[in-house]
Amino acid sequence: MNYKWQNMRHAEFDRERVLRAAMCTFMVNGYAKTSMQDLTKATGLHPGSIYCAFDNKKGLFIAAIEQYQQDRTAQFRQLFANGRSAVDNLTDYLAQILQECLSCDATQACLLTKSLSEMGEQDEQIKQIACEFLQSWHQSLAQVFDTAKAQQLIPQESDSQFLAQYLVMGIYGLRTVAHTQPNVEVLQPLADKLLADLIRH
Amino acid sequence: MNYKWQNMRHAEFDRERVLRAAMCTFMVNGYAKTSMQDLTKATGLHPGSIYCAFDNKKGLFIAAIEQYQQDRTAQFRQLFANGRSAVDNLTDYLAQILQECLSCDATQACLLTKSLSEMGEQDEQIKQIACEFLQSWHQSLAQVFDTAKAQQLIPQESDSQFLAQYLVMGIYGLRTVAHTQPNVEVLQPLADKLLADLIRH
DNA sequence: AAGATATTTGAATATACATTCAAGTATTTT
DNA sequence: AAAATACTTGAATGTATATTCAAATATCTT
Numbered sequence: 001m002n003y004k005w006q007n008m009r010h011a012e013f014d015r016e017r018v019l020r021a022a023m024c025t026f027m028v029n030g031y032a033k034t035s036m037q038d039l040t041k042a043t044g045l046h047p048g049s050i051y052c053a054f055d056n057k058k059g060l061f062i063a064a065i066e067q068y069q070q071d072r073t074a075q076f077r078q079l080f081a082n083g084r085s086a087v088d089n090l091t092d093y094l095a096q097i098l099q100e101c102l103s104c105d106a107t108q109a110c111l112l113t114k115s116l117s118e119m120g121e122q123d124e125q126i127k128q129i130a131c132e133f134l135q136s137w138h139q140s141l142a143q144v145f146d147t148a149k150a151q152q153l154i155p156q157e158s159d160s161q162f163l164a165q166y167l168v169m170g171i172y173g174l175r176t177v178a179h180t181q182p183n184v185e186v187l188q189p190l191a192d193k194l195l196a197d198l199i200r201h
Numbered sequence: 202m203n204y205k206w207q208n209m210r211h212a213e214f215d216r217e218r219v220l221r222a223a224m225c226t227f228m229v230n231g232y233a234k235t236s237m238q239d240l241t242k243a244t245g246l247h248p249g250s251i252y253c254a255f256d257n258k259k260g261l262f263i264a265a266i267e268q269y270q271q272d273r274t275a276q277f278r279q280l281f282a283n284g285r286s287a288v289d290n291l292t293d294y295l296a297q298i299l300q301e302c303l304s305c306d307a308t309q310a311c312l313l314t315k316s317l318s319e320m321g322e323q324d325e326q327i328k329q330i331a332c333e334f335l336q337s338w339h340q341s342l343a344q345v346f347d348t349a350k351a352q353q354l355i356p357q358e359s360d361s362q363f364l365a366q367y368l369v370m371g372i373y374g375l376r377t378v379a380h381t382q383p384n385v386e387v388l389q390p391l392a393d394k395l396l397a398d399l400i401r402h
Numbered sequence: 403a404a405g406a407t408a409t410t411t412g413a414a415t416a417t418a419c420a421t422t423c424a425a426g427t428a429t430t431t432t
Numbered sequence: 433a434a435a436a437t438a439c440t441t442g443a444a445t446g447t448a449t450a451t452t453c454a455a456a457t458a459t460c461t462t
Contacts, residue, residue, distance in 0.1 A: 003423080006438070030319050032233035036420055046441055047421075057420065106322045116380050117318050118231050121307045131381045162390060165378065169391055173374030177366065179317050180332045189363060190370055197398040204453080206409070237450055247411055248451075258450065 005052045015053075018043045019067035022060050028106040030118050031061055061115075062129065068111045069133045076140060086148035087199055090167075094191045097171060101178035101187055109175060138168050154199050163198055170194040206253045216254075219244045220268035223261055229307040231319050232262055262316075263330065269312045270334045277341060287349035288400055291368075295392045298372060302379035302388055310376060339369050355400055364399055371395040 025034050025042040036057060040047055054060040079096070080089050100108045112130045120127040145160035154163075174190060181187070226235050226243040237258060241248055255261040280297065281290050301309045313331045321328040346361035355364075375391055382388070 003439095028322055030231075030233065032231065033319075033323070035418080037418090040442095048423080048441065049439085051421070052439085109318065113377055113380075114318055117310065117315055117377075120380055121229055122234065134381050165382075165387065166391055166394060169371065169374035169378050169395075171374070172377035173370035173372070176314055176318075176373035176377070177370050179314075179321055180335050181366075186366065190367055193367060193398070194370075197394075204409095236448080238448090241412095249411065249453080250409085252451070253409080 003052070013043075013045060013049070016067065018045060018053075019064050020071075023064040023068050023111065024107055026061060026064055027109065027111055027114065031115065032118065062126070065111060065115060065126075065129060065133070069136075072137070073140075076137075080140075080144060085153060086144050086151055087153045090144060090148075090198075091195060094171075094195055097174065098184075098187055098191050101175060102182055102184060104182050108178060110172075113172060113175075134168075138164050141167055148199070155201055167194070167198060170198075204253070214244075214246060214250070217268065219246060219254075220265050221272075224265040224269050224312065225308055227262060227265055228310065228312055228315065232316065233319065259327075263327070266312060266316065266327075266330060266334070270337075273338070274341075277338075281341075281345060286354060287345050287352055288354045291345060291349075291399075292396060295372075295396055298375065299385075299388055299392050302376060303383055303385060305383050309379060311373075314373060314376075335369075339365050342368055349400070356402055368395070368399060371399075 021042040021044075022039055025038050029038065034057075036047060036050070039045075039050065039057070039060065043050070045053070050057075050060055054063055076093075079093055080086075082089070112133050115126055116130040116134075120130065141164035142160045145154065145158065145163045148154045149156060149158055149160065170191075174187060174194070177190065178187060222243040222245075223240055226239050230239065235258075237248060237251070240246075240251065240258070240261065244251070246254075251258075251261055255264055277294075280294055281287075283290070313335050316327055317331040317335075321331065342365035343361045346355065346359065346364045349355045350357060350359055350361065371392075375388060375395070378391065379388060
């Protein structure tokens with residue numbers, strides 16, 4: 001039987017810091033190309049500690065994905081939880097995503113779609129987790145369009161679910177274009193048209 | 202010095218068949234998770250033959266990507282090289298992509314974007330090849346919009362480059378949505394709106 | 403057909419990797 | 433402060449992997 005921490009003494013490391021470090025490493029290298037050595041270096045944890053805290057490499061990966069989702073959700077809530085116009089909020093949201101795309105950081109890509117693309121075909125568990133989180137993002141966006149409807153910014157007969165799905169599609173696409181063309185001149189007009197096509201009357 | 206074939210005797214294997222087999226394997230597993238054993242099984246070639254013909258795993262991968270690009274280009278030309286309306290052709294093209302998305306086949310994803318996502322950050326050569334091929338696809342689509350303009354199907358002041366880029370973005374997005382929602386009910390309306398937003402006057 | 407040249411084969415090699423575990427260190431309990 | 437308990441450490445383990453290469457086989461040349 002494996003040795004396991006009993007969590008009686010306080011945690012010796014900052015779980016969120018460790019998970020964000022692992023998250024970045026996975027984002028840069030992908031899952032398969034990230035070695036345990038990369039992870040011990042990035043997190044500062046020794047192999048034994050990682051195995052105690054997260055079972056194995058995949059366990060750490062799943063925990064990192066969950067942290068990613070949590071961080072993203074918090075960021076989303078902060079941007080949308082206010083009394084402003086839903087359309088203004090969407091504009092800011094797209095501008096924020098665009099900034100990320102332009103940063104040319106490896107962390108610009110969405111860890112969920114990246115993981116889905118890399119492992120979705122082989123690992124059902126990862127696929128389900130990623131799909132669930134992406135679905136909940138879609139639902140959050142649908143709520144924003146509901147708000148826009150309530151604020152009479154888009155027609156009452158608009159289908160919030162559909163508009164949200166279209167926006168999700170656009171953001172996926174924008175992020176992929178950013179891989180080949182990380183320029184404002186290319187991405188800004190795309191984002192502008194995307195928003196215009198969403199709120200057109 | 203490595204032993205190398207001298208290509209004096211005729212090729213003992215069908216290069217295209219081998220490359221397509223490798224292509225599929227890479228599409229299903231990704232580059233890192235595809236082992237040489239997977240490749241020998243898929244191609245029917247022995248390790249030595251692969252190393253003679255393609256230098257190493259990465260050499261085979263690049264050759265497979267090039268074959269993918271060639272196959273896609275041929276398919277594209279076949280669909281668009283006719284006297285029909287550019288908009289009708291685009292409609293058929295999107296319908297064809299949608300069919301691929303619905304097939305739930307691992308090969309539905311674009312090998313170029315998938316490779317860019319997996320390796321672009323670490324391997325400059327792969328990144329350049331993928332970007333170049335995706336760029337040439339973008340140019341081909343821009344030509345289609347030029348044709349549409351000449352056929353007076355879209356306004357004369359339309360920016361073909363931009364419309365093509367927007368379509369590229371949409372197709373990237375559509376393919377990613379298909380990973381989580383491979384249903385006609387979801388994808389068809391998205392594709393329909395994408396086309397409508399492109400040819401709107 | 404014999405000799406020369408080229409290709410095919412797959413076991414052997416070396417390396418990189420995920421995981422384990424026993425020894426070492428810290429904290430808590432008595 | 434001594435004993436007991438819990439965590440930390442990183443070298444050791446076994447496995448998987450990319451690549452090589454010498455022997456075996458096929459084709460070509462004379």
